[in-house]
Amino acid sequence: MRNIKKKRYLIAFILTVFIFVFGIMVGLVMESQRVQFVQDKAYEQKLDYRSLQFQYQFIDQLSQENNCPVLANALNVNLETLEDTRIRLTNYNLDAKISKDDFEMLYRDYILSQLNYWLLAKKARELCNFELATILYFFSTDKDCPDCGEQAFILTYLKNLFGDKLLNFALNSQFRDEKSLELLMETYSINVFPTLLIEGRKFEGLAEKQTILREICKHYKDMEECY
Amino acid sequence: MIYISELIILIVVFISLYFVVFWLIVFFEQENFSSRRKILRRKPIVSIAIPVYNEEDTITSTLQSVLNLNYPQKKLEIIVVNDGSTDKTEQRVLDMKKKNNFIKLISHKNIGKGASLNRALKVAKGKFFVCLDADSYVHKDALLHLLPHFKDRKVACSLPLMKSKKPLNLLQKMQFTEYLVNIFYKKIMGFLHCIPVAPGPFSVFRKNVLIKLDGYEEDNLTEDLEMTLRLQKHNYKIIQDMKAEVYTTTPLNLKSFFKQRKRWYKGGFFNALKYKKMMFNPKYGDFGIMQLPLLIISGMIGISTVLVTLYTSLKPHVKNLLNLRLVDFDIWTFIQNIRFNFNILDLNFANLIVFLIMFSISILILNLSYKLTRENISKYGRTHIIFFLFFYFFMLGISWILLFPELFQKKQEW
Structure with a gap:
């Protein structure tokens, strides 16, 4: 022992x-x-x-x-x-x-x-x-948004591409206790994530690069990236 | 998953830190760390067994180092056991034997290292039995330092400082450092009689103890480890000497490095299981409570460290790479817009502090290891030290991961 x-x-x-x-x-x-x-x-x-x-x-x-x-x-x-x-x-x-x-x-x-x-x-x-376009990006950090990571990636890419001609506003839906966000989400009936609001037009689910490009390019007169 | 990985990191860091702190406490408890030189009055017969298998490149130098030992040649018995070599090993030994006819040569078909050592043990005449791997070289004064420890009748084995031969590349330099750190730890483990392995190169055994324990296990992948565990089971003392030196050859490339580590870890794992009754058994003191479980825990730590590190560091990059398909792989746009926006508050300070403390302890241990083994920390430059501190654990973890599938094979090959 x-x-x-x-x-x-x-x-x-x-x-x-x-x-x-x-x-x-x-x-x-x-x-x-x-x-x-x-x-x-x-x-x-x-x-x-x-x-x-x-x-x-x-x-x-x-x-x-x-x-x-x-x-x-x-x-x-x-x-x-x-x-x-x-x-x-x-x-x-x-x-x-x-x-x-x-x-x-x-x-x-x-x-x-x-x-x-x-x-x-x-x-x-x-x-x-x-000459600029704005995008409201509604996302969720919950598991119910598997495409949010990809959507954020595409938006980051487009921001890099267009610089100050594109303004992205990322809004986390989990903070809908904030009444202003709640108001916005109800006004535009935001229920699925990701959802993009590009100048008043709503895109539910993952919006691909080309889709977003088509929409934002309507707001530019002469942008090389749109051709 | 991120929370699970964080939890795993915390547990791994806590356990690793606990072991390091424990050994440092043992270290600082000891007043006489360096063993005092004991004089060997009578010189007993020592049998040195050199099992060889295709060692034509190294056997001559190994034998020469034994012949150069500062010990009366008539008290030395050198037994070379040729384990079925297919190259010119036997011829090399015979050439040496011509000049030194007291060298004995046993030749047989390939039966493995454990069995070869038993053949040597059977014919050995010495009171002490030494195994020397054929890729190792011994310092001339080694026996004079190792034998006096046997004045204590409970000592069954004394170990030399096993250093790596002059390293040639980064991998060998890292192993050089690892061997020195291992010596430091073994010395501390020796204080608690916890040394888990008496390695092949020049560990001196009391022969009658080896015979009493029925010699080496012949079908064991790491017969030296198994023998040490048996000595521990029978409560014999194993001493780490801090003066006797032996130099061994370490793997030169990653392939042979991982092959060697897989063999060691596999041997460690299955031998630990073989002696599982000693595990957490207070009857075996600190060895049972601490050291034996560590043979398995270290593997678990290695595997989890590598997997969690890979998962947490690569996952975001893999995701980004996969996401590139969404933007037609236009990487250039991202590269053009890279900007650095670092803020010190972005660092995870809780982890950083624990990391810094662990890092400082590692530096302390490294310095102590070099000091106690009489080596200069900048002898081979400092680059390998940085690699050793930051990446070596990762390589050891990879060895465990490579071994992992083999642990669950029904038929285990030794």
């Missing part, structure tokens, strides 16, 4: 648990930093939006159409930041251990920003005759 020093096993276990707990604690501290980061971004975006609104009203009310390129540029920069934040927010929310509620509130805030930008983009297009 050999001897076993149980204490040694116990100390090793405690130390291992300690290292893990330390890792988890640091993770939680960083999670609160992430919440703070997204909150700051949301605040920045609100300011940017108000600035854009002012630019729009300035052009509209004082007939300053020569300032349209400035508005177009600002709109694109803001939407790019908005999309980056959306991707980060989605990932942070997936990783979140204790701040899920905070991230979900921020996501609602983000959806509102998106819808505001969507409306502003449509109005700016009319005012300044911008």
Whole structure:
């Protein structure tokens, strides 16, 4: 019969648990930093939006159409930041251990920003005759949307292809508690995912590249990518 | 699935970390890590058995290293067992025998290493029996360091530092490092009498113990491991010496590397099962509780690490590649629009901290291993160290995966 020093096993276990707990604690501290980061971004975006609104009203009310390129540029920069934040927010929310509620509130805030930008983009297009198309992309992160990954891939590709001439707004249907999203989904009877709303026209299920191209190209006068 | 893979990673990391922490505690508990030099007063007869099978390229050098041993030649018995070689091995041995007529040669048809060693054991006259693989070379002072350990009557076996011969390529350099780390671990395991294997190159056994245990198992794929487990079962002590050195040849390419590892792991797996009654059995102390289960747990860790790493790292890329068909494989549009948008908060800090701690421990163990084996960490450059730290575990895991289907074959070939 050999001897076993149980204490040694116990100390090793405690130390291992300690290292893990330390890792988890640091993770939680960083999670609160992430919440703070997204909150700051949301605040920045609100300011940017108000600035854009002012630019729009300035052009509209004082007939300053020569300032349209400035508005177009600002709109694109803001939407790019908005999309980056959306991707980060989605990932942070997936990783979140204790701040899920905070991230979900921020996501609602983000959806509102998106819808505001969507409306502003449509109005700016009319005012300044911008050559651009907008797509509202309704998706679900549930398992009931096996094609959502593919749809997102096609939309990313088209965004890369058309750049600032195409504005994509990705809306997660799981946040339909946000009344503005609920309103939109009811208005357009969005029940299946993915669904695309391209300038008021609805496409249910996976919309292929050619289908989307045909639709958005109606809104461009002379785009090489449409031929 | 993402949650299952995360859970598997957590369990694997926890178990690996637990074992490493455990062995480090044992290490820091020991006051005299380096064994003190013991003087060998009387020089007993030592029988050195060299089983050979088609070793015409190496046998002469191996024999020469034995002849160079700093030990009286009249106290040395060298038994070369030619296990049915079909090349010029026998001729090479006969050439050496002409100059050194005390070399004995036994020749027979191919019967395997275990059986060959038993033939040598049967004729051996020495009090101690040493097995030396024909692709290994021994340092001249090895016996002087290994024999004094037998003053303790419970010691049945003492092991040299098994180092890899001068490495020629990246793979061999990584194995060089691995062997040094293994020596470090074996030394610590020795403190708890937990050494799981006395490898082929120059492990010294008390001959009467080998005979008492009926010699080597002849149809075993890893007869050295099986013998060690039997010694452990009978509560004999196995000592890792830190001065005696032996140099062995390691696989030069991936094919022979995986072949060798598959044989080792298969042997480890089935021998662990053979001695399953010792597993988690407190009667066998730390060996039963910790070391023997580790032979199987290490395989499970290896397989899960490789599979989960491949799954989590490749899945998004595979998906994207498959999705390219949706955009007529127009990769160029994506390439043109690549932009870097890194934020430090995007990192997974919980995993990162655990990873950094494990990495620091690995560096510590690596340094200790090099120091205790008197090697310079930059002797062969540092590139292989980086590869060893980040990719070597992956190669070991792949060896387990390659072996996995064979574990479930009804008829096991040894």
